[in-house]
Amino acid sequence: MDIFEGYIYPLTERYQKQRNTAYAQAMSQYMRNQFEFFGIKHPQRRILDKQFIREYGLPTKVNLETILPELWQQTERELQYFAIDLAASCNYYRQESSLDLIEKMIIQRSWWDTVDAVSSGLVAPYFRYFPEKMHTIAYQWIASENTWLQRVAITFQRKYKKLTDQELLFDLIRLRADSKEFFIQKGIGWALREYAYTNPEVVRDFVSVQCMSNLSKREALKHIGGNC
Template sequence: MKIFNEEIAILTTIFINNADINVKSKQEKFLVNNFQFYGILTSKRKPLVKSLLNKWNKTLPLAIKKELFRELYLQKNREFQYTAMEFLSLWWKQNLNFNDLDWLLLIIKHNIWWDTTDYFDNIIGVLIFSNSDISIRNQYLFKLINDSNFWMQRIAIQTQLMFKEKTNFDLLFTLITPLLLTPNFYLIRAIGWALRNAKRVNESKVNNFIKINNVSKKIISVINEH
């Protein structure tokens, strides 16, 4: 396995040189002090690392890209995870498939929170539904929805969030039905968003589902937002 000391050192220097203690305090508070930040706004950080990420994307073979993504993502400060995600965005569509799901999920379970799950849910969804075998992809989703880690459940719920007319309503309803009375804030939000987006595609189907199921008032409140 390649050691990425140089790449990590370059990014660390960039982050330290552009850190702002006031931004750091606000960012850490925003994520309930669960994670450490250097203190750099996304709008400032992205231009600072863009050329590096593009260079690594163009020059590194896929196996090394995957290793570099992992090493960046496993670093302590949140800026590294965001940078890793931006690096992944440059090449995952052309290079990852269903068989990469276990690899990717194992990495993103590290320091997982809503800001990372909400980035990866669409990627996970695209990779799962790229498998033409319905039984295999459904089995994978059921594995996620039954995971003891509720962030994995949130990802399962949100895999079709951006699918619009391609949404599999029966599958979505099957996934969320056991969780309709969950007290978990992050799952309530995920279910509400999933049903709200689905309702925009087929209002009658979602309304009928709500009518015949014991959907919590908190979820209904999320559905009716905006």
């Protein structure tokens, strides 16, 4: 199978036919003009994607590992969104070896939109399938110099609820609680806010004793109250 001609080009052509210049400009501005867009809004893109998958099918694992990097290097941002959804639809996170490529999807062409989608759609289920890797990788990421790996280490458990490894979450936050980086401060608050739905008193107590930015505290206590 010629990956580009047989899969990526037909997808790109389909998106191209739905290009909306006004929406594309607005979407690019929202992302601080870091990426170009076709200008396809999420509901419309989901319809297009379902139609495409019905026609072209889901790729094999071998083809998927060629398709994903190719999609990741394409100009328009919607193709990265498709890549994330495609990987999730193929249950790529069930492959132990998939973490190398998942990590590349975090650190390449990075911004909060794709990073958070990879975190929730691929990293979170990966560690549910391979929990023995969770601590090692999370500590590697939090110790790295890459802001986005740090953010994912902090936020990937945000939908785990009662399955959250509280000790791990709090320790990872401690390691980056003094960060001046907005996306880390916001990520800390976001992770704590989500966990607060499950264990509000513990989160409130943690925030009261742990030094962290005011932004992190406000986000953490947003729905449970408490002193910042």
